[in-house]
């Protein structure tokens with residue numbers, strides 16, 4: 270079990286790429302060619318985040334390369350997994366947990382769980398996972414902290430999360446479009462950190478908020494810090510993004526292995 274430290278939460282970005290990862294297979298654009306050649310922060314595994322919360326380590330998303338990520342970052346102490354999507358890029362690695370040695374909570378909204386169950390669930394998983402349903406707008410209390418999921422899409426079950434631990438607040442918007450609900454905007458107002466999936470640099474892009482729009486969102490909701498993640502070739506390479514965001518205080522471009530204490 271994680272030792273409880275008042276007000277401290279740790280975020281570890283295991284993967285910071287969008288659905289296809291960087292470099293994606295079979296794309297020879299200059300962004301991916303550079304990533305193949307130079308490696309380092311230019312390469313991104315698909316999106317996954319480990320949240321070290323008081324007495325509860327929670328994995329957000331289980332992309333298809335989950336086994337590699339768990340081994341790379343030596344994740345052994347885990348209490349729960351939370352799903353925000355049912356798509357392959359976000360949940361395709363759930364079956365890796367068939368071989369996990371302990372019981373795990375599996376947090377998913379009922380409609381989302383139904384989709385994941387149909388696509389990915391197995392008898393072995395059933396023995397390891399205990400499904401805990403979450404509902405948008407309803408707080409889930411975990412003793413020292415609480416979590417409020419919110420709907421990020423109108424027609425697809427995709428959810429963001431707001432996590433409060435004492436005075437500290439982290440918001441993960443997941444794959445939200447720029448048109449957030451008024452509810453979600455209120456929820457994230459004044460958050461210490463907002464983590465936003467931005468595959469694309471700038472408009473036109475309707476299904477995901479763009480990097481440029483996310484920078485505006487940080488200002489609108491008066492968040493202390495913005496972390497940009499889930500990036501692909503519609504966005505810029507890591508070094509160019511770092512250069513771009515330097516003009517905005519409190520804006521960070523995530524890279525694989527990045528750690529953040531809140």
Ligand SMILES: [Zn+2]
Pocket residue numbers: 296297298299300301502
């Ligand atoms: Zn490409």
